[in-house]
Amino acid sequence: MSKTLKVTLAGVEFDNPIMTASGCCGYGEELSDIFPLTRLGGLVTKSITLNPRLGHPPPRTAETASGMLNAIGLANVGVDAFIRDKIPFLAGRKTRIIVNVAGGSVDEYVEVCRRLNDVDGFDMIELNISCPNVDRGGIQFGSDPKLTEKVVREVKKVFSRPLIVKLSPSVTDITVIAGAAEAGGADVLSMINSVVGTAVDIHTRRPRLTNNKGGLTGPAIKPIALAMVAAVYEQCRLPIIGIGGIACWQDVVEFMLCGASAVQVGTALFVDPETPVKITRGLKEYLRTQKLNSLNDLVGKLEKY
């Protein structure tokens, strides 16, 4: 058997386990100026909502130690413009396309997914029940097991392709939410979304974000994400997409050992847009030197004390 980076999630085959994370690669156009999107295992779009959203006023990002805060506020073109203007471009790329969906109510999630169910050109939906930057919806769903199960169940009724549920780290026990998503019928779990945080400008005495708080991402949160992936891997049968602070191939191996079958790269795309390409190159070399045939042989192979 020849070396392969291929991974399969819920029956969908990915050329490699590296996806770009929601909100960190727009709808793909800008990134495709930097490298051909075929180099990616998959691309996850910015969160799509029923209606277009401007998001919060600037400033809506801030730099932190080994990371950043953002409170973009789900700025997006809305599902109809997305289907009309963005899907055609994405459908033409030879990579897996995952549409991330957010909503302020179960009905909104369901309606967006229903409309998406009618169109081709993408492979999966990722349900964002973990956005820390909106008042209604988002994290509110992802921190309540009952709501989680309900929104997943309702969406599964209207959307027939595989469904990824994206979990929030800002909960007491993420395995409970993971279990609820599984019970609702999720096919795959992705984790983690950003961690609630803030920063203050001591000169103006104002928060550095107009939303007063935001989501912390980047290498700073990698240890948190790894612990949560490991915990959910032990409790839950669904495949896991690891997210949080991934910036190099070694990080991907760490996540896979903890139980992730694939990963998403977010903030690192800002620091170095070529990160995914560098990672897949590194992983290929790793397979070679480790005499492994497939990355699947790593998943969950952490040897705990």
Add this chain to the structure above:
Amino acid sequence: MSKTLKVTLAGVEFDNPIMTASGCCGYGEELSDIFPLTRLGGLVTKSITLNPRLGHPPPRTAETASGMLNAIGLANVGVDAFIRDKIPFLAGRKTRIIVNVAGGSVDEYVEVCRRLNDVDGFDMIELNISCPNVDRGGIQFGSDPKLTEKVVREVKKVFSRPLIVKLSPSVTDITVIAGAAEAGGADVLSMINSVVGTAVDIHTRRPRLTNNKGGLTGPAIKPIALAMVAAVYEQCRLPIIGIGGIACWQDVVEFMLCGASAVQVGTALFVDPETPVKITRGLKEYLRTQKLNSLNDLVGKLEKY
């Protein structure tokens, strides 16, 4: 009125708002080789338990991006040896001494605090209901409002000096736990303890900590701590001691604006043992240039959007 760094918490006056955090300054002896402890507002001891504890086997720390993981596992001499061997040294320092107490059961917390109530030479107890590194007790208390209220209430019955309750960040809503601690009779809240996290050695495929996971601390977690202090300040009347990633005087001002009346410095002591001294120097200069008489004028003065 002359410029002062003095702050008062639950009736206890501190020369300045800078304390060294539990587990990051031992029982004070080693730090006193580096600067006179009078330079500190206060010192918080390593967590004390009923019986001596060796803690987890090494490795029990790991370096991360702008931070570290630890799973020391509450290594300490036990309350009796602490009272016999450590208090005499601490009692002689002209700074406020806070004894941090941990336990595996309500009874253990109560028993340790009862024994401490009988001795002089320290000013307050800080109840660690948030240690991520032990199987029983610790974080288990700090993530359950009922247990939090109960342990605080029971301890208050046997300990007559002011009580600080130290909160865990690894919860869905820290304001609920803060409320429970207040209901139980806490005098002061301190937050945050370390955030659950892990790291993997990809060569050995083992966790970097024998405890498999640990607590993330250092500048990486500062945004998380700030957001939690701000949230609790809005919901709760108790004075707050801010903890998490503090490394310079600007960080202290950020925490105070968010609502902290004082702060603790932990991990930064490892990177630069002189951090507290540098911070108080910076704060004095800040008062001067800002024409402020007291740091109290900053507390909670964040101008939210």
Add this chain to the structure above:
Amino acid sequence: MNKPICDNPRLLRKRDLGHNYFSYTFAPCQAAGKCRPGQFVHIKLPTEAVFFRRAFSVASVDPAKRELEIIFKIFGRGTKLLSELPKGAEMNILGPLGSKFTMPRRNHEAVLVAGGVGFPPLMYLAEQMIRKGYEPGRIRFFYGARSKDDIIERSRMKKLGVDLTIVTEDGSIGRRGLVTEPVESFLDQHGSSVRLYSCGPEPMLKAVNDLALRRSIRGQLSLEAPMPCGYGVCLGCVVPLTDGGHARVCREGPVFEIGEVAL
């Protein structure tokens, strides 16, 4: 729009312009031949002490030698670390990024208004205009700053031969006052054939924007914003538009038409 290139040139020349200003020339830069005035590059500092890249306007290029120049002032941590890099340091540069200044027609009066570190892209614009055949003496270059120390590259500007008016707030060189004052007088003397180009601190841009709108003068402003990605994917750098929408400073900008942005 040109596709941005991820490149690893070296710091070829490091000129200390005094008073915390520096000119850095990088080579070989694949992007050198593609950068137009107004566009910027996004630089990763070879340290993890600052997390994001930092954006710098292109100040000049030498396509033949594949050289690219930026000029910056030490402002905060990022630029301080940048200033400490040794000659020869390997850089990581992404560019060209963002929108360009549109060259004026020959019959337009070009008025360039630079404030402080807004100077470099306008110097590059002037240089390119001249290269394209625009008469140097007809380029009205208003250059304002706090004081003498913030007025850089005077001999270079003299060589270019533009009609230079220097204005400082403390009068330590040139006219005393705000740069918008002589600009206003000039606009009052010349009609709508003027094309305005401006880059500098936001209050100045706002004043220029207002001056122009009141007189229905067209032109462009180059804006700044904190830029996590610099190439359009994070939506972090948006500014509100007068039509109620948002635009990305890194993609639709940094160069916007006068009147477009709600300043």
Add this chain to the structure above:
Amino acid sequence: MNKPICDNPRLLRKRDLGHNYFSYTFAPCQAAGKCRPGQFVHIKLPTEAVFFRRAFSVASVDPAKRELEIIFKIFGRGTKLLSELPKGAEMNILGPLGSKFTMPRRNHEAVLVAGGVGFPPLMYLAEQMIRKGYEPGRIRFFYGARSKDDIIERSRMKKLGVDLTIVTEDGSIGRRGLVTEPVESFLDQHGSSVRLYSCGPEPMLKAVNDLALRRSIRGQLSLEAPMPCGYGVCLGCVVPLTDGGHARVCREGPVFEIGEVAL
């Protein structure tokens, strides 16, 4: 125990010893006069790319000139960054830290066993023994490493005049094999008047420890551990003791009595 000092000397001399080994001399170091063989300094790299300080044994001092030398090999990120510092760089050094080697009595046979980068503190010990009047030729210095490239400072050792036995695993210089082999023969010829001193990789220390215990020979081992604080407050660097307890490598160690630590 001497109190550690937080100090900001400069990197005065930087010697490339080849094959990723470097000798760095810092000055002025307030601690220079206080560092005894076996003690270490904790160095903050002037970058935020690695978070913790890094520990290095003192390799020599010149108290009069307030100079302090360390010798290190590039191992991971920390030492790589250290190796890239330019001469003159301002350092942040905490020290002296930890326990010391106890000098042997005149009538003891001193056997020093160094493995790889465990060499510097033993070189310092030998030098200090000689300074204190111990006859150089009676210092049995066994120096083991993987290959020739890992044997450094040979001429310096020759000058010291110790009885040097070099052992490499590949035989590229000196004896071929493990350093513990000739040590064992030596111990078999000399009795309990021997004092052993060893520093190097853990498997070697374990072997030395066992050799000595079997023969009831006394001596000391210098250990390594990841050290978040280096001065005893974090409890991160502990090693298990044979009596069931834990000891801090940074405080009770790095120098422990043979038999003390459960290796």
